[in-house]
Amino acid sequence: MRVIEIDGGSGPAEALRLSERPDPQAEDGEIRIRVRAAGVNRPDLIQRAGGYPPPPGASDIMGLEVAGEVDQVGPGVTRWRTGDRVCALLGGGGYAEYAVVDARHALPIPDGLDFIQAAALPETVFTVFANVFEAGGLKAGETLLIHGATSGIGVTAIQMAKAAGAHVVATSRGAAKATAALALGADVGLDASAGDLTEAIKAAGGADVILDMVGAAYAEANLNALKAGGRWVVIATLSGALAQVDLMRIMMKQATLTGSTLRRRSADEKARLSAAVEQTVWPWVASGAVRPPVEGTFPLAETKLAHLRLEAGEHVGKIVLTVSSGSG
Structure with missing residues (x-):
């Protein structure tokens, strides 16, 4: 062969x-x-x-x-x-x-x-299900924040979250990709290269679950975005794997930080x-x-x-x- x-x-x-x-x-x-x-x-x-x-x-x-x-x-x-x-x-x-x-x-x-x-x-559906729905526990009516939302994983996560009745905030680099995320079903599409991403996510209402494929560069924005009891799931570290995280804020928010590979x-x-x-x-x-x-x-x-x-x-x-x- x-x-x-x-x-x-x-x-x-x-x-x-x-x-x-x-x-x-x-x-x-x-x-x-x-x-x-x-x-x-x-x-x-x-x-x-x-x-x-x-x-x-x-x-x-x-x-x-x-x-x-x-x-x-x-x-x-x-x-x-x-x-x-x-x-x-x-x-x-x-x-x-x-x-x-x-x-x-x-x-x-x-x-x-x-x-x-x-x-x-298979690779994307299994990954999203294992991380967003099992590890992240996403439920109908909750908000999923997706970084890298126009990637193969991202577009699948948008569609699966919407099928489950969730609200989706999608970040990607460039106005065209933010628009593409909206066309795929995201409720909010954010251009991560324009303005203050932390403030933009805050204005969108924050997140119950975060699907993070970026890693270190977005650590602070993710911690700010998490609602009380939120779940932050890391599946890739495209911007680096080493991040400084305020563990006291994780505790005060009763948040969960987890990650996995498939x-x-x-x-x-x-x-x-x-x-x-x-x-x-x-x-x-x-x-x-x-x-x-x-x-x-x-x-x-x-x-x-x-x-x-x-x-x-x-x-x-x-x-x-x-x-x-x-x-x-």
Whole structure:
């Protein structure tokens, strides 16, 4: 099968190489997917640069989410049959023509979605559900503050929060992105590069839950934004990981500061999360309430261009690789 390998260097032009490897085989409890599309995510960029190695036992090939058809069913798998249309969360291996995954981490592609749309779902939907709804405990009527709101995670968080009946305040850099966040359903769109962000968030009413992908640079603004009993959930640190936080104010606000990663969770925990996502979020996807926009698509052989596009930071929504023939 054709795959994308990391072959030295850190930039896309010198680090990414189209290569060939033997087709993987589905073992006990696994399925093999003929990959039609694969999502491109920021952790892929970090892995390419050497900063996010795959967990033990996972493929060293990049790619955390795919969509395609079940091509092979391993022993002990009863839910899936050859030819089923699925999307799946992976620990790695998505940038390839075939991917093997724990059968419990796959979900059926809802009617009306093509493979490209479906490949844009697993990594972001699982991440938002685990962090905003489980760790953050977002409820209907509460306010979710999203930093980086036009990223793949951000656009999904907007749609999922609105589907759950929450109020959304979205920050992003530039007036055009703030407008795009509003078009995606946010109630308030703030340009983080214009004026005092802390005051703008305060004027928007503050937040019950904060989904933070920026990190250190926004720490003070986040602490100011939190309402009493608020939950601040960190999932990335694009501006740096070291921040000074007034713990007394955390105490006085009875606030919670937490964070997590998805990739290194156990197979059983991912299976539990998959079942919860299917029960809660998949009806929203099927109804069209959650349908993250795809910014652009690139053939597998042009993965370097997909990485350059993501690194540029001008995208709104997801970037997806097309793999094999057909897209839906």
